[in-house]
Amino acid sequence: MTAVVTIPPSLEEGTFDQVLAQLAPHPEDARLLLDARHARWASPYGLAALLCVAQVRAGRLAFAVPEHADTLSYWARMGFFRHAAELFELHGTVPRARDGHDSDVLLELTPIVQSDDVHAVVGRIQRKAVDILHGQLGHDAAITGGFGMTLSEACQNIVEHAGTGGWVGVQTYNFARRLGRRVVQIAVCDAGVGFRRSLESDPGHHRTDRWDDGAALEEAVIRARSRFRVRDAGRGQGLAGIRRFLGRWQGKLTVRSGTARVAVTSPGWDDEVPLAKGLPPFPGAQLQITIPEASGDAAPAASPRARPRGRGGVP
Amino acid sequence: MSVTIDVGTVLRGTVCALYSNLVTRSTGAAVRRAIEEQVAEVAGAAQADAAAPPVVATIDFSQVELLDFSCADEIVAKLLLRMGQDVAWPGYVAFMGLHDAHLDPIETVLERHALALVSWHDGEAELFGEVEADERLHWEVVRDHGPASPDAVAQRLAVDAGCATRILERLRARRLVMHGGAGYVVPGPPGLRRGDA
Numbered sequence: 001m002t003a004v005v006t007i008p009p010s011l012e013e014g015t016f017d018q019v020l021a022q023l024a025p026h027p028e029d030a031r032l033l034l035d036a037r038h039a040r041w042a043s044p045y046g047l048a049a050l051l052c053v054a055q056v057r058a059g060r061l062a063f064a065v066p067e068h069a070d071t072l073s074y075w076a077r078m079g080f081f082r083h084a085a086e087l088f089e090l091h092g093t094v095p096r097a098r099d100g101h102d103s104d105v106l107l108e109l110t111p112i113v114q115s116d117d118v119h120a121v122v123g124r125i126q127r128k129a130v131d132i133l134h135g136q137l138g139h140d141a142a143i144t145g146g147f148g149m150t151l152s153e154a155c156q157n158i159v160e161h162a163g164t165g166g167w168v169g170v171q172t173y174n175f176a177r178r179l180g181r182r183v184v185q186i187a188v189c190d191a192g193v194g195f196r197r198s199l200e201s202d203p204g205h206h207r208t209d210r211w212d213d214g215a216a217l218e219e220a221v222i223r224a225r226s227r228f229r230v231r232d233a234g235r236g237q238g239l240a241g242i243r244r245f246l247g248r249w250q251g252k253l254t255v256r257s258g259t260a261r262v263a264v265t266s267p268g269w270d271d272e273v274p275l276a277k278g279l280p281p282f283p284g285a286q287l288q289i290t291i292p293e294a295s296g297d298a299a300p301a302a303s304p305r306a307r308p309r310g311r312g313g314v315p
Numbered sequence: 316m317s318v319t320i321d322v323g324t325v326l327r328g329t330v331c332a333l334y335s336n337l338v339t340r341s342t343g344a345a346v347r348r349a350i351e352e353q354v355a356e357v358a359g360a361a362q363a364d365a366a367a368p369p370v371v372a373t374i375d376f377s378q379v380e381l382l383d384f385s386c387a388d389e390i391v392a393k394l395l396l397r398m399g400q401d402v403a404w405p406g407y408v409a410f411m412g413l414h415d416a417h418l419d420p421i422e423t424v425l426e427r428h429a430l431a432l433v434s435w436h437d438g439e440a441e442l443f444g445e446v447e448a449d450e451r452l453h454w455e456v457v458r459d460h461g462p463a464s465p466d467a468v469a470q471r472l473a474v475d476a477g478c479a480t481r482i483l484e485r486l487r488a489r490r491l492v493m494h495g496g497a498g499y500v501v502p503g504p505p506g507l508r509r510g511d512a
Contacts, residue, residue, distance in 0.1 A: 115339040119331070122338050122381065145381060145416025152338040152383040160340065237384040237423060244423075 002062065007036035011046030013254060013288050019053070020280035029058040034088070039066045044169030045187035045288045047080045048109055051167050052191040054087035056283055063088035078169060079108030106132060106184065107170035118155045121168055122148050132172055137182055138294040139249065146245040147184075147291070153238035154188040154287050161198045162284060166190025181293040191284035195220045195257040202226075213258030214277045221255050221262050242289065251291040257284065268295075317371045317505045318357045319411075322390070323378025325349045336381040343389025350374065350394065358406050369493050370406030373435070373504040377412025387420035388427075395430045398490060407490045407502035411435040418443065433491055433501055440501045442491065453482045454491055454501070462496030 005022040008015040019034075026032060034053070042050075054061055063084060066072050075081060076095040084090060107125050112118065126148060134141045151170070158166040168188045175183045196216035199205055202225075208215075219225040221243070226236035239255075243264050246253050250266040259279050263272045326334055329349040330342050337343060354372045374394070376382070391410070398404050413421065413434050422443055425431060431444030440458050442451060456468045463471075469479035483499050486492045492499045 115341045116331075118339050119334055119336065119342070122336050123334070126336075126380070142415060146419065148336065148338075148381045149383045149416075149420060152336075152381070153385065156339055156383075156385060235388075237388060237427060241384045241420065241423060244419075 002031040002033050004033050004035050007034055007039045007050075009038055009040045011036075011039055011042040011050070013043065013045045013256075013286075016046055016049050017280055019050075020282050023053065024280045028056070031059075031062075032057070033062040033064060033091075035064045037064050037067045037092070040068055040071050042071075042075065042078075042080075043173070043187065043288075044078065044109070044171050044185055045189065045286065047075065047078055048167040048169050048187045048189035049282075049286055051080070051083050051087060051109065052189050052282075052284060052286070054084075055164065055191040060087070060089045063090050065090060065092035065094055067092070077105050077108065078171070079105075079110070083109060083111065083167070106172060107168065109167050109169040111165055112155045112158045112168055112188070112190075113165040115156075115159055118152055118159060121155060122152050125151065125170060132184060133291070136172070136293075137184065137291075139291075140294075143249055143291075146248070150242045150245050150289060151186055153242055154186060154289060156238060157188065157285060157287065158190045158192070161195075162190040162192030164190060164192040164284075166192065166284070175290075175292070181295065183293065184291045186289040187287070188289075189284070189286040191282070194284050195255075199225060212260070212277070214260035214262070214275050217255055217257055217260050217262040218275065221253070221264065246289065246291070249291055250295070251289065253290075254288045256282070256286040258282070316357060316360070316367055316369075317373065318353065319373045319375055319504055320350055320353055321375045321378055322346060322350070323376075325353075326379070335379065336383075337379050337386040337390065338381060338383045340385040340389055343386035346386070347390045347393055350390070351397070354406065354408075358404065368495070369502075371409060371493075371502045371504070372406060373409045373411055375412045376410065376414075376417055379412070379417070382417045382420055384420045384423060387417075388424045391421050391432065392424040392428050392430060395425075395432060395490075396428060399430070407493050409433045409435060409440075409501075409503045411504060431489060431491055433503065435503050440503055446491070449482055450486055450491075453479060454486055457483070457486075457492050457499045458501045461492075461500040462498040463500075464498040467498065 003026055005019060008018050066075060072095055081094045106128055110121055129147050130144050133139045133143050133147060155168050166189055170186045172182060172184050175181055196213050199216050199219055221239050224236040224240040242253055247266060252269050253264045255262050259277065259281050261276045261279060263274055325346050326337060329345050358370050394408060398408055410432055425444030429445045431442060431446045434441045434443055442454050452472055453468055456471050457463050465480040465483055466476050468483060469476040483492060493502050
């Protein structure tokens with residue numbers, strides 16, 4: 001018998017936990033149908049994480065595609081069906097695949113497996129990033145370098161640690177209700193090793209009574225610990241750099257791994273708890289990075305290391 | 316003897332002809348190894364001539380659009396760490412073409428490893444990274460008035476000559492100043508260093 005997992009009408013980071021909660025009781029090889037017929041909206045995180053679901057289940061899951069034409073069209077422009085067709089048994093009519101490079105999508109869902117994929121993604125998004133972040137969201141042009149760096153470090157997390165491939169997607173939205181501003185969102189999701197197991201592979205790792213997915217996320221995201229740090233003291237700077245970039249541009253970082261999610265926010269954001277534990281289990285790591293439109297009343301916080309150039313200009 | 320190494324050319328020649336961004340750790344490691352080979356070649360040639368001035372390798376980032384933390388760590392930090400640890404290495408390294416987007420990841424990795432570097436921008440040298448306040452003051456005197464003897468530096472800073480000598484030697488051990496002309500100078504590309512004229 002096939003069990004049905006209902007995809008919520010609005011599929012994003014928070015509601016994706018509803019999908020995982022429905023999946024949790026079913027063994028890995030259970031016959032399942034992911035029913036997205038009534039889905040109306042999805043963030044890059046929601047779509048990338050859906051692809052990851054297929055990675056962790058034995059056999060091909062059935063997937064009923066959205067019924068609403070706008071939703072179908074948008075998911076197609078995000079490149080979802082191009083990858084989903086290889087991972088799921090699709091039910092329903094899917095729009096013909098189109099090249100998403102010239103669409104309104106900032107970066108369609110793109111597989112990340114190796115370093116070359118990171119180069120390709122960063123190179124492809126650079127021109128669009130200047131247009132969106134500087135031209136449309138009103139940020140100083142200086143943001144684009146940090147944006148590319150953030151995207152690169154987030155994607156490298158897959159290459160360096162996941163032990164399997166993952167997906168990245170980027171899009172802009174109007175966060176009218178939650179923030180009253182437009183945002184750019186980067187989603188980087190994999191169903192690989194995850195933070196806890198990655199850090200446990202560090203020869204210097206000491207397991208304590210409170211060691212769990214939440215503690216592992218705190219170590220990696222907040223304290224910049226990497227499994228490679230015993231051999232290489234330079235490791236672990238990527239996530240710290242992402243946090244610093246988002247602090248400067250008043251953004252938000254959330255990282256989910258296993259049964260926990262850590263959120264690093266700037267003032268003015270929603271009051272999400274910094275660390276949520278006991279979530280429905282899901283392997284790997286799922287990152288969401290949100291950069292809001294520049295607010296009219298506050299200039300971006302200066303980088304702690306910003307300095308004038310030229311003679312004597314160093315702090 | 317001096318050599319200027321264009322990182323953009325190294326990147327395209329070593330990793331991929333189409334890349335202009337220094338991203339990913341494996342790319343950074345490949346580029347650093349190629350830079351180390353070039354520097355070792357020049358250093359080897361210089362060692363054959365005992366009277367030759369110290370080798371200064373200037374790493375030029377002007378053709379690099381984007382630099383991430385992993386590449387900053389692999390290229391800048393590891394290059395400085397290896398040269399700093401190798402007491403037999405007779406040369407110095409300086410940087411040029413760094414823009415503000417490069418400086419954020421570079422300063423982060425310098426802080427992480429307690430390193431400092433000399434960067435040339437519009438013909439002026441700048442010091443980035445972890446240095447004590449008195450080291451910075453001495454370095455700035457050398458930059459602005461070099462070649463500067465310890466006595467001249469001490470006089471300008473109104474400090475004891477012995478103290479100035481100790482700090483200048485500390486800076487030299489960190490490859491942030493070098494002997495040149497009649498005193499200390501800041502390492503950099505030929506023609507820009509004071510004392511080169």
